[in-house]
Amino acid sequence: MKDPIDCAVVRLDETHERARAFVGEHAQGKLRVQMLERHDSVLAQQVDDTQVLRALAMPARRFDACLLSVGQHNLAFVRKSLFFAQQSFQTPLFCLVEDLKATAMGDLLTLGVADFLRAPMCLEELRTRIYMLKRVRQTTHALHDKATTAYYAMDLDKVGAGHSVEEDHLCATILQQSGATLEAYAAAVATRYATSRESFQEAKNIVVSRFEKAYIRAALGRSAGNIAMAARSVQKHRRAFWALMRKHDIKAEGFRNPPGPPVHTDD
Secondary structure, three states: OOOOOOEEEEEHHHHHHHHHOOOEEEEEOEEHHHHHHHOOOHHHHOOOOHHHHOOOOHOOOOOOOOEEEEEEEOOOHHHHHHHOOOOOOOOOOOEEOOOOHHHHHHHHHOOOOOOOEEOOOOOOHHHHHHHHHHHHHHHHHHHHHHHHHHHOOOOOHHOOOOOOHHHHOOOOHHHOHHHHHHHHHHHHHHHHHHHHOOHHHHHHHHHHHHHHHHHHHHHHHOOOOOHHHHHHHHHOOHHHHHHHHHHHOOOOHOOOOOOOOOOOOOO
């Protein structure tokens, strides 16, 4: 972690005032925390409170991540703010949560939250999580470039020869992919199958099946095997999500946290 991590605490209401204690440089300058407030954007000063997060989207882009404090007392307000900011706020959002149930956290995921931290917050944990997310995003951008290149340089002689390294990585990180990446791969695969002997319907079924399996596995992995949370996070009804699991013979048990090693004590 040589590059410093820049994080902004987004102040939407008085709840975020307590986060001012984190403002400054930490870990020998490896983590820099600043406040991002209404006065940081002229537009934010002129809009309704629930629109402030959306108005701060542009100044937030200079940070690696932003932090929101969320509890039962301001959950509804934060939900509205996230809803209006979904299409414009591109900086990863972390929620510092307090007394929130899994259902509420699942809803926040569907509204664009990238990750959660529990109060009281550990600054080293925050730095590590932002760094790991930053690496994933860098990998995603690199994969997008490869996907675009693959569309124009697809080796049609290798149809049916198995998955490429890029395809395997795409499946493993499908929830983090942008629409452009998925579109490039879909176009490349469609072009490849169009030159094969499969019919249109057969080729379509293969592509859809791969996508469904990768997406369901990724959602279950992110929710540690919690089917209800996984379904909410991808905006899918739980029964429909369960039906896809049965269709592809995917078991939730394999995604749940394994039990820890036995603890031995000296007699």
